[in-house]
Amino acid sequence: MTCEHVQKRLTAYLDGELDGDRGSVVRGHLRACATCRQIASDEAALRDGLRQLPPVDPPASLWAGVQARLAEAEVADAKRPAWRRALARWAPLAPRYALGGLVAAAAVTAIWWRTHRDADPEQATATPSQVLAADTTPAVPATALAVDISADLAAESDRITATYAETAAELLALASERRHEWAPDEQQAFDAQVAALRSAIDDASAERPRHRAWRSLIRYLQNAVVRDQIALAGGAP
Amino acid sequence: MSDLADSAPALPAPTLAEPRPRVAAALADDAQLIAACRRGEARAMEMLYHQYKRRVFGMAHRIVGASDAEEVAQEVFVRIFRALANFRGDSALSTWIYRLTVNAALSHLSKRGRRNEVGDDGLGDLPAPPVAERDPGLAARIEAALARLPAGYRAILVLHDVEGLSHEECAAILDCRVGTCKSQLHKARARMRELLGPDLESHGKDPA
Numbered sequence: 001m002t003c004e005h006v007q008k009r010l011t012a013y014l015d016g017e018l019d020g021d022r023g024s025v026v027r028g029h030l031r032a033c034a035t036c037r038q039i040a041s042d043e044a045a046l047r048d049g050l051r052q053l054p055p056v057d058p059p060a061s062l063w064a065g066v067q068a069r070l071a072e073a074e075v076a077d078a079k080r081p082a083w084r085r086a087l088a089r090w091a092p093l094a095p096r097y098a099l100g101g102l103v104a105a106a107a108v109t110a111i112w113w114r115t116h117r118d119a120d121p122e123q124a125t126a127t128p129s130q131v132l133a134a135d136t137t138p139a140v141p142a143t144a145l146a147v148d149i150s151a152d153l154a155a156e157s158d159r160i161t162a163t164y165a166e167t168a169a170e171l172l173a174l175a176s177e178r179r180h181e182w183a184p185d186e187q188q189a190f191d192a193q194v195a196a197l198r199s200a201i202d203d204a205s206a207e208r209p210r211h212r213a214w215r216s217l218i219r220y221l222q223n224a225v226v227r228d229q230i231a232l233a234g235g236a237p
Numbered sequence: 238m239s240d241l242a243d244s245a246p247a248l249p250a251p252t253l254a255e256p257r258p259r260v261a262a263a264l265a266d267d268a269q270l271i272a273a274c275r276r277g278e279a280r281a282m283e284m285l286y287h288q289y290k291r292r293v294f295g296m297a298h299r300i301v302g303a304s305d306a307e308e309v310a311q312e313v314f315v316r317i318f319r320a321l322a323n324f325r326g327d328s329a330l331s332t333w334i335y336r337l338t339v340n341a342a343l344s345h346l347s348k349r350g351r352r353n354e355v356g357d358d359g360l361g362d363l364p365a366p367p368v369a370e371r372d373p374g375l376a377a378r379i380e381a382a383l384a385r386l387p388a389g390y391r392a393i394l395v396l397h398d399v400e401g402l403s404h405e406e407c408a409a410i411l412d413c414r415v416g417t418c419k420s421q422l423h424k425a426r427a428r429m430r431e432l433l434g435p436d437l438e439s440h441g442k443d444p445a
């Protein structure tokens with residue numbers, strides 16, 4: 001083993017990471033090579049010196065500074081509009097939705113592909129030799145794939161629905177705080193619109209339209225709370 | 238053969254990394270502390286601060302230097318308390334705090350425009366800190382040499398050799414592979430040896 005090889009392994013050797021033969025080879029070289037031995041001694045001294053460096057005590061003012069900056073940040077929070085705080089709580093969940101969307105897209109593609117392949121009209125009229133050739137591919141039951149993924153999809157869908165419901169509830173609470181600033185006809189329009197959007201959620205027959213209806217409600221509430229734009233008509237789900 | 242045995246030179250002994258004694262709270266304690274901090278309990282927040290202040294300030298001090306260490310440490314603790322609500326417990330609390338500290342320190346250096354410290358280039362142009370000449374003690378020489386290292390090397394040396402963390406923990410904190418961590422440590426120690434000069438063992442010992 002050359003000096004270069006040994007010097008490359010010195011850090012691992014000194015940290016006790018070379019066992020058995022690998023450690024023995026390095027030790028053997030160090031016994032015979034004064035240059036590498038000196039380098040090893042220096043590195044060991046350096047490593048020990050680093051380990052023994054005294055801890056650095058923070059100044060007494062550090063905690064007071066942290067508390068002051070936390071207080072500043074809380075004051076800044078209080079000045080931020082309520083809709084931005086609500087959105088900030090909601091935003092971290094966005095990647096989950098993206099992941100859920102990807103899983104859903106993959107599942108739909110896989111199911112469609114298998115269904116489409118099974119129902120391929122060319123296969124119905126294929127010659128026996130073509131059928132035999134096709135049968136050599138290992139068949140995965142389409143239902144097994146669908147069942148596995150549908151459980152995940154259902155759970156993800158429930159999570160998304162729960163988040164929508166939570167966000168809508170927060171926005172409704174905010175709306176009720178600002179309600180007294182609105183004119184009576186605006187209050188009526190708001191109530192009617194919320195009721196319509198809620199019934200659209202209840203009436204939705206499938207997951208996608210239901211989620212779309214939730215998003216419509218949230219968008220309407222955001223507009224109402226943030227910009228006081230209470231649509232007297234329209235804003236339909 | 239017997240000649241060799243008689244005159245066998247003393248070899249530097251390999252030793253397993255021994256972590257510096259730390260106030261490592263048990264996971265259950267961490268969970269309780271985190272929950273109390275999330276509720277905004279002042280006493281819990283102060284406890285967490287005292288538990289990690291030396292590690293956070295020490296890391297910041299050695300990566301960004303004495304003049305900016307307090308500012309960086311303040312920022313780290315503010316981030317800790319503000320982001321604790323989003324801490325999912327995927328890693329140990331200490332690992333998460335080390336990661337916040339290293340990131341804040343490196344980001345601070347980057348903002349300060351000291352990009353020349355991150356690469357390998359330009360080291361020869363840096364003037365030697367005067368403290369190394371005034372104080373021949375090994376600890377002072379090491380601190381001075383650390384200050385002249387590229388920031389990435391400083392981070393791995395402080396995490397592994399000063400704080401006593403394992404390669405796996407360092408890799409998790411620096412968001413790199415364990416192999417990368419080991420090779421960076423090897424290069425960092427080699428650069429430290431260059432900066433400290435030859436015959437470190439016999440000439441650089443602390444009087445104590």
